[in-house]
Amino acid sequence: MFDGFLHFRPTCEACGLDFSAFDSADGPAFFVMSIVGIVVVGLALWMEITFEPPIWVHALVAGSLSIGLSLVLVRPLKGMLAALQYHNKAAQGRFR
Template identity: 50%
Template sequence: MTYYQEQSPVSTGLKGRCPRCGEGHLFDGFLSVKPKCSACGLDFAFADSGDGPAVFVILLAGFLICGAALVVEVKYTPPFWVHALIFGPMVLIVCLGLLRPMKGLMIALQYRNNAREGRLDSRDA
């Protein structure tokens, strides 16, 4: 049996690495998770981040971009097309730039905390 040094879920998740060994890649493409780690063989079947990463990215990007848009509006009062020209691409860049690292972080935290799908207790009452 091989023992692996415990990896930081933050560093492995944000880099898109295997949460167990920190060597293999977690993703196969932009957001699709590989079936298993190429380095240690960890089965990634447990990895189900759901909508969590998207929710956190939306909240963070909304806070940053709406705040920036409000500052620009109050300080410079530009026409609407300037807002669209500046903040339209910024929304795409921030959201797509944060989505993969957040999904990796959620999967790494799921592995670290041994989080599984909820099950009902089948014991007799």
């Protein structure tokens, strides 16, 4: 489905489905930011209440976790949104 990290192939290798109609726009980024934000803030609050670490520990944990989770989640979420567009026959809005 992907040609590179986030770029769709022109067509499916197995069935020939045209991927050019799929446009997830900012959808994956919104969901990634929401999910990662909840996880990182929750972990930061738990760490602060439980261990009271110095600020550099918070920065190291939050920074690495934010980058890592974002890279792990963005591709599956983009694929999922493309699958939802295909399943629901989503198309560009048109005025009559």
